[in-house]
Amino acid sequence: AQKITQTQPGMFVQEKEAVTLDCTYDTSDQSYGLFWYKQPSSGEMIFLIYQGSYDEQNATEGRYSLNFQKARKSANLVISASQLGDSAMYFCAMREGADKIIFGKGTRLHILP
């Protein structure tokens, strides 16, 4: 079974609109971390935001926020006021304890001018 599920292979969003990228996860661990990474066409992996399983508040980093719904095992990324430079591949990932990071299949986001 997949540990990380991203159901949106691709999305098209108008510039300046907010966008939500979906991510659900599967774990039986109590201690885990959830990550979002951005991968532009250059290939580099850019860390965006982190949410710990014990964090009570949703994580925010500038225009990025993570909508953490623990009971639903959901960790959606919200990008406010999207910009053309946000066009990229976005990966949701999870780490159980201090173990390896597992990635979802990704969502390709296209921002339209």
Place this chain on the structure above:
Amino acid sequence: GAVVSQHPSWVICKSGTSVKIECRSLDFQATTMFWYRQFPKQSLMLMATSNEGSKATYEQGVEKDKFLINHASLTLSTLTVTSAHPEDSSFYICSADELAGSYNEQFFGPGTRLTVL
């Protein structure tokens, strides 16, 4: 944030040759490094976990004799693709662990694009 470098950034080689890729943590010590492979339009697939001073732990389906990993120091891990074939052509990315506050954050290298002719 912490910086991880990879060398080379791209390499083209003939089938049957071996290729070595270096991964360095530039401003921190990394007891654990990870090697990923990414085929076009796909996600990152973990190949192996590299621990300083010990043998690497390979994921299921990854041939340890073909993908040799050495983690000789706290700042350097190398991946050697032995007897490379065209199907080994891929984007190889390393990452390194750093303790950051209450969580372990992995920092990624810029990747190495391998093309085997």
